[in-house]
Amino acid sequence: MILNTRTKLTLSLTAVSVVLGLMVSLGYRQTELSARLGSLTGSLAVNKQLTQKLSSLQAANQDAEQQLASVTASLNKYEAQSAGSSDELKQLQTKIQDERILAGTTPVHGPGVVVTLNDAGTTGIDIASGITHDWNVRSVVNELFTAGAEAVTINGVRVIATSAVNCQGPTVTVNGRQLAAPFEVDAIGDPTTLKKALMLSGGILDALRQQGLQVSTPQAKSDIQMPAYTSPLRADAGK
Amino acid sequence: MFWLPVVGLVVGVALGLVTNITVPVALSSYLSIAILAALDTVLGGIRASLEKSFDGAVFLTGFFTNTLVAALLAYIGNQLGVDLYLAAVVAFGVRLFNNIASIRRGVFLLLRQRKLNRENAAGRAQL
DSSP states (O other), rough: OOHHHHHHHHHHHHHHHHHHHHHHHHHHHHHHHHHHHTTTTTTOOOOHHHHHOOOOOHHHHHHHHHHHHHHHHHHHHHHHHHHHTTTHHHHHHHHHHHHHHHHHHOOEEEHHHHHEEEEOOSSOOOOTTTTTTTHHHHHHHHHHHTTTTTTEEEEEEEEEEEEEEEEETTTTTTTTEEEOEEEEEEEEEEEHHHHHHHTTTTTTTHHHHHOOOEEEEEEEEEEEEOOOOOOOOOOOOOO | TTTTHHHHHHHEEEEEEEESOOOOOOGGGHHHHHHHHHHHHHHHHHHHHHHTTHHHHHHHHHHHHHHHHHHHHHHHHHHHHOTTTHHHHHHHHHHHHHHHHHHHHHHHHHHHHHHHHHHHHHHHOOO
């Protein structure tokens, strides 16, 4: 069968038109779909939704931490009760409690010192040195542990063996939590020793003052309350 | 016979809207390039038919190869981190306008030719 040019033209145009129409409608639906998902535009509504989700997650996190703290408290109480009158058990109990305080897994209170580090005021000092850096906070924490501190918190976040004090942009993170200046470092231990260690002339606080930071005089406190470390504890590699 | 391609277009669009085919998001940029290439080829075919140089085989192969090559170009550009699809957009865009201009000119010529023929016929009738 021989088709004339006219028929051939019409037929091939028709075939191609079907394919073109199919592609156009698919493309149209695709664009519509992604506009609805906001994946291309990142619309305001989607951002709002995500922000709400984040804040609800944060609230849930806080609730869970409070629950954990109360469960740990009641666990300690039951342990103390179960020890009963046996001396050996009581001794073990005290040892466990001590270990927990040092590990940071239990709330603790006792005498200690408080020192506050803050960024330099607007005194025309070099910006970079006028900021309280992660290593500034870290050196104060190290000094306190060296002087025999048993428990340390930075802005209420407990520092334990696996805690890292590191820099994240304009903030400092401890246990994955972002903290900002002023940094209040609390330490439980012998107040006189801790205070003397900090106030050593030419010591750590003097060095920070030299850098331009506003460092408070360490205050001895008769009773400091500290929360427990609440993030998960993991020891996968160590045996 | 002129309405058949239009019917085809409508059928294609309806097919795409009614059936539940979706293109993966990663491929959606290739789809838009392919659409541009296809549109260019269709206009090129119309132009060729007006210029009486239409060839069915050339047209059909041109449609599919242009579409595939455009998508391939966009893909290669993606892999290389060069916005190569922009080259396809510009090239097809320019050709699209050229084809439309040629079609317009061709239609004018056709109309003028018919008018001239009618006048000639009328003149011969008068003689």
